[in-house]
Amino acid sequence: MIQLDNLTKSYASKRVLGPIDLSIESAKTTVLIGPSGCGKSTLLRLILGLITQDSGEVRIDGCVLSEKTAVSLRRKAGYVIQDGGLFPHLTAYQNITLMARHLSFPEADIKDRVNFLTRLTNFSSDLLYHFPVQLSGGQKQRVGLMRALMLDPDILLLDEPLGALDPLIRYDLQTDLKDVFERLGKTVILVTHDMGEASFFGDTIILLDCGRVIQKGTTDDFVRHPMNDFVIQFLRAQRTISDERLP
C-alpha cells in the first residue's frame, strides 16, 4: 500500500531522516515507535506530502507522490495529530465536516456520515455543537478521529493521538480505537513512544532511532530477537506492572 524507497530528509544540512526503505501493508496497523526526535512525525509528514524529501520516493498504491499527485493522494489519507489540531472557533460538527462542506457534499450525506461516525467513535451527539474548549482531551481526540475519517480515506495516520491523555481516558480510547481499526479495515500508521501501546495496536512495529529503521517486526520478534543493544535498552526502559500481580 505504502512504499518508501531510499527516502531522506535534512534540515539545515542536518540529516534527520533516512535513508529509509519500507513497505507498509494495507489493511493492517503499523506502529512507528522511537525516542523523541528520532523522526517519527517527519516520516508521517513525508507520507502525507506535507513536506518534501531530499531524495527517494514515496509510493501510495503504486502512485508516486509528487507535486502533481499530492492533492489527490492526500484525499486518500486521514491525519490525526497529538493535540487534535481542531479549529478553536468551529464547533465539533463544523470541524468534522469542514472538508466535506468545502467539497460541496450533499448536506443529507454529511449528516448520515456524522451519525455513523459518532456511533463508531462512541461520541455523544449532544457534544457536536460544542467548541473544542468545551470538550475534554479524550472527546477532542474523538472529534479529531471523526474529522480524519469523514471522507472515508483508505489510510489513517495518527501522530501520538493518545500522548496527552490521562491513563484511564487513554485506556478507554485505546480500546475504542483498536475496535475502529478492526471494523474499518483501513491501512493505519500510528505513532507512539510507548511500547505497551505499540504492542496493543501493532500488527507490525517499526522502531526508529536517529532517523533510521532499527528493527521491524511483531512484539514477539522484538522480545525474542532484539536486533541490538539499543532495542534491549528501549524495551527495558518501558517499565510496567505485570498483569499477574494484579487482582
Ligand code: ADP
Ligand atoms: P519525533 O516525531 O520522532 O519526535 P520529529 O520527526 O518531529 O521527531 O523530528 C526529527 C528531527 O528533525 C528533530 O531533531 C527535530 O528537531 C528536527 N525537525 C523536525 N522538523 C523540523 C523543522 N521544520 N525544521 C528544523 N528541524 C526540524
Ligand code: MG
Ligand atoms: Mg513527533
